[in-house]
Amino acid sequence: MIRIGIDANGGDKGVTSTVPGALRALKEFPELEIVFYGDENKIKPLLTNMDRISIVHTDKTMDMGEKNPVRAVRAGKDSSLCMAMQAAKDDEVDAVVTSGPTQGVVMAAHVIIRRLKQMERVALCPIIPNMDGKGRLMLDVGANVELRPEHLGEFAIFATVAAKEVLNIENPTVGYLNIGSEPGKGRELDKEVYEYLSNLEGINFYGNIEADQVIDSPVDIILTEGYGGNICLKALEGTAKGMGKMLKQEIKSSIGGMIGYLFMRKALKRFAKRMDSKEVGGAMIFGINKPVIKAHGNSDEYAYYSAIKQAIKMVDSNLIEKVLEKLPKKEESEDDGE
């Protein structure tokens, strides 16, 4: 059996997306067991039976606008998010899926489940929709604000295994997000990273890529040093959203636009679907002892189901064990708590 812990109270929509999403996954995967961490008074009415389902009750939720995730995790151990993480730590579930606040999820995973002894940093790794319809892994996009080349090396190895196991890509290529494509471009850090990745065994390093290539990417894995990744991803999301909004405004502003829309509806829907992150699941958190998927805060049933599917793949493929085999060995004595 694969046991997935669900932060049922989490996200903008709470149980109305997490529970139906989980039920959909239960139907598709007979080997799946779900543990809901959340408000049983709200969860139970949504269930028709308790087959392969259990509920651990809590009516506490980490606030989506949480500005101080460290405090929220330390003080809010009885939130649905932290309880699901604790269950993963205690090996009561094999993975956690949550649509809670990003920094809170990263922090809770780090503090409660704990970092892998062989990794020095934790990374947030979403799957970026691309023009060819295939997803790309991009990391780190916000778990860290400052990284060193060796941290990016760890992430590159982790993502290489994940791209193979989760996205079924043989020999995935790794690019480094930089402000120019040639070697020698960028800040001192960027030059050091380029040098480091060029000499790193176990990855297929392509070289630098630029931010305008991210949605039409020549590489499978896009490495960034946290700050640049966050900027790039938000610029991408903001532009996609803004353009969608402007397109709607222009269509609605004329009769021709409205009539045209009737004919073009399907084409526009396919277009929207191609850029929709719901299709590709959630962001993975790499570097901790159990798979954790952070689904989008406004995930609907389908997006949540996709995130659960992704978690199942991560568990089923023994992703973390496979990564550990590839990572350089470290001293056991090292502190992993930070």
Next chain:
Amino acid sequence: MIRIGIDANGGDKGVTSTVPGALRALKEFPELEIVFYGDENKIKPLLTNMDRISIVHTDKTMDMGEKNPVRAVRAGKDSSLCMAMQAAKDDEVDAVVTSGPTQGVVMAAHVIIRRLKQMERVALCPIIPNMDGKGRLMLDVGANVELRPEHLGEFAIFATVAAKEVLNIENPTVGYLNIGSEPGKGRELDKEVYEYLSNLEGINFYGNIEADQVIDSPVDIILTEGYGGNICLKALEGTAKGMGKMLKQEIKSSIGGMIGYLFMRKALKRFAKRMDSKEVGGAMIFGINKPVIKAHGNSDEYAYYSAIKQAIKMVDSNLIEKVLEKLPKKEESEDDGE
């Protein structure tokens, strides 16, 4: 008279966009004088008279794919780009407009025209189209790879004057591009910048803004430390271009899409126009002794004309003199050549 030097050979389209663009500006602005730096054998056939026009011949052009701008500027003083810059240095023209390669333009402006004694760095400042139809200034987006808070302070003061004079914005607001909106977010540098800008006189500091706000910006001026600005701008351009391409593909892939297009054509054109950087002119280079406008490499006649209009505004408003009054005074002895 306002004398504008045109790098006529520059850009992807060379004289076929620079010359018609300049002629259009000449028609509109009776006080305008144009000096073309470029191939007179190609320029002359495009002219009907020489009224307010002169040509300084050179058949050399800086390559659009130039990878080593320092060498290109030092070795290629007879390129149309460098000759226009030299004319600005020698006060033969009041401003330069070019669609040459960005790094070559920045380098030539810096090395030939020279930096203002009161500025420590030069900035590249495009105007970013926004959803409300108004442009926003964003700087620096690629003239520097690493900046300190005091450099950003200089840029903020420069852009505040430019927003007023060129975009006609009274009391423009300044935001800092960061990976979170609250104070205290980001890297050490970002926290220092926030602190510095909060205490800087002569600007209207709003606080941090995030990359998803850039095309729907609450501020008039978006400050970035070079690296982040480059990433953000390229992500924005790449996404806009990619989405446009996907939309076309989806429309063309079905009969309904094609029929719909016939009705919706105008709405789609208005949509494209709203995101088109051609409407808002070129990127300004701040921090040198004369106004320089870098038009997009693939500028057509209209885009080039818009860039010239912008240069006229910069000259006509005495922008640089006004900025110098606002900047803190520096020692004259300081080296400005770098």
